[in-house]
Structures are given as C-alpha cells and as structure tokens.
Amino acid sequence: MFSVGITVPKLLPVTGTFAPAFGAYFVLLALRVSLVRQSTHIVIGDQGSSSDKAAASDAKPPSTAGGGNNLLIAARSHANFAENVPFALLVASFVEMNGGDRRALTASLAALLFLRIAHVEFGMKAKDSLGWGRPVGSLGTLAFIGGMSSYAAWLVKSYWGL
Template structure:
C-alpha cells in the first residue's frame, strides 16, 4: 500500500478510506448540482433562487429553492465530516469502522434529499432522520479524532 516519489522513494498511502469515499460523495454532489442547472434551463430562470414569486409557500414549495437548499445543505455538512474523517484516519482510526461511518453518512445525506426535502411539502421522514444522523456522525468523528490524540495532551 504505497506509491513512490519521482526518485523512487516509497510513500505510504495516507488516506485510503477517506479517499475511497470522495467519488461517491462527489457523484451525489454533481447530481444535486445538475438538478439545479436542469431546473434553471427548463424554467429559463438563470438567476435567483425561486421560479415563482410565492415560492415560500410551505404548501407548495418552490422546486428551484428546494434544489438549491438540497445542494447547499450537502455542502454545509459533508466537507466538515470528510475533514474529520481524514484527521481520524491520519491518527490511526480503525479503517473498517471509518468505512461504515462514511457509508452511513452518504446514505443519510441521500435520504435527507430524496426522502426529506423532495418529499411531501419538503418534510419527508428522511429529513429529521438524516439531520440527527449527520449530527451524530460529525460529532462522533470529531470526538474520535480527539480520542485518538489524547496521549498528545497527556490524558
């Protein structure tokens, strides 16, 4: 599990687990981004965050706003989780558990959009489940990262 520098010096792979999960997360991010572009093109709405002026109506949420919020919410949560994952992995986190955690996070984020925001009146069951699940993953990764370096602080 190592590569080489240009002069033949072996270098270990530093973040194989976090690196493995970048493609699935990036793929879903690209899907969310393309939904926004497709919505804009099909409605000829090239600027702004709403198609209709009454887009804040909870009974009939504006689809462009829902798509934008789905992407933004993904971007608010996934990068920090991947950063905490990388920190934990660099400090010796169990790679099997880390794979399960990142797989769970991906499913939570997909559930948040597909079974939450895009659900009935933007409040499907996926939304609260994914919110609390994502919070648990982020807090768990941060705590795990701290636990892995506790010896540095003399604990």
C-alpha cells in the same frame, strides 16, 4: 507500470474510497440545480425578481406539494450537502490519519453517505419537503460530525497529556 522517484504510501485509503461517491452525488445535486434553473429561467436567486419577492412577502411560503418551488428544493439540497459533507470528510480524515479503526471509519462513512442521500431523496424531495429522510439525514449527519470529532480528539488525547 513502473514508478519514478519515491513511492508514496496511500495516506487516506478509507476516506479516499468514499470521496468519489460523495463527489458524484455533489455533482448530481449541482446538475439538478442547473436543470431547474434552465427550465424556470431563473438565473439567480430562487424566486425571480425582487418585485416578486416584495409582493410575496406577506404571503405564506410556497408549498412544495405538487411540484412547488423545485428550484428552492434543489438549491437547498445542494447547499446543505456542501455545508456539511466537506467538514464531515475533514474530520473523518483526521481520524484516519491518527490511526482510527478502519472498519469503524468505513461503516461510519457508508452510513453518512446513506444519510446524505436519504436527506434529499426521501426528505427534501418528499411532499412538503417533510419526508422521513430529512430529520434522519440531518440529525444523523450532526451525530456523525459530533461522534467523529470526539473520536478524533480521543485518538490524540496523549498529545494533551491525558
């Protein structure tokens, strides 16, 4: 293979290595939502028509035991991933661009991938959506974002004269 023009170095090899795995899991979660929507014939929302919601407003939320509201579980699993992972990858990219330790970044991103999978597979999909993976995944993700944000700030502290 030959190149034409200027050779550009790989700018984010660590973050770029994990992006396909996070992307693949995102696609899996999105497909699960689509499959549940097809099987339940609910094309928008998560519980059917607004009259159904009005009738159920006085009732307690549906239990997820024995199948429960599979669409709600699938949709929230996907949405929660979409709410947290892009920001986590962005902060990891800042760390990598500013010279963060690649081994620490690799280990941290591997842990984040585990945490996000545990959140859904061993948390949201567990009985009543209360499996061990839910608090571990949720709190672990917050710790990752807080830790990586702090590390990113520490890496550029000289910019602020510190």
